Amino acid sequence: MKNRFTLQFEVQHEMLLREAIALWGISKRALTAIKFDGGDILVNGIRCNVRYVVAKGDTVTIIFPTEEASEGLIPQHGELDIVYEDEALLVIDKPAYMSTIPSREHPDSSVANFVLGYFETQGLASTVHIVTRLDRDTSGLLCIAKHRHIHHLMSASQQQGAVHRQYEAIVYGQTMSQSIIVPIGRKESSIIEREVREDGQFAHTDVEVIEYGRLNDCIVSHVRLTLHTGRTHQIRVHMAHIGHPLVGDELYGGNKQVINRQALHCVSLTFRHPLTKKMLSFSSELPKELGNLLKEN
Incomplete structure (x- = not known):
């Protein structure tokens, strides 16, 4: 029997069981799945209906149903650089040239494939939810x-701007510290490429210059970027829009003469734990x- 995800908490004052469950951010959709798809709700170890009145000090245990991975996601075993792990979350330091999820061009060996394989070794009855x-x-x-459920809570935090990410990048030219607030949407002629367009989604990136350098006789800027929204290709599109594409970013105006990928790295991730x-x-x-790009002279 695989280990199903379980939450347990102590009731602070008398209320209906369903009200106590709602305080823990469990959605109506999740509650329906718990009730009809093999989950369970216990009060002091006894199965109870959500209309049951709980008292202060009662212990509520929520046992979630088993999750099934999508048919296209195959568990694989590969190296993961795990920075943090607990019963709810994983934080991983991803190398370049590894997809986050499988795609038509790269159908396997993604972070999601390896994480699913890792979950299997732990006996977790869960699938992969990218935050x-x-x-x-x-x-x-x-x-x-x-x-x-954890993904649901983290997504709510993201929508409230409570998940903070900072990146560092090497960009062409001598840029300035600034805020870039322009909407981004899909380019009509491409299923991959994005562009700044009036009918796009609101997007906000802050740019802070760390230092300037030279790369093959070209001035480059080492910048720190703070995302306030999470649009697809946001940093790459915004930097290209102001005339400073990322080194190595062939899709948005750079080139791969000195590096075979965009010079972009997520250096910082901060958020409030959804449970604790x-x-x-x-x-x-x-x-x-x-x-090393900054040392090329």
């Missing part, structure tokens, strides 16, 4: 929820292949 996704050629920190409510903060050093 903060990275492009295949972008390296750095990303967060994964171990259960649908404690602030968690993680950092990752800029890879040598990016730092």
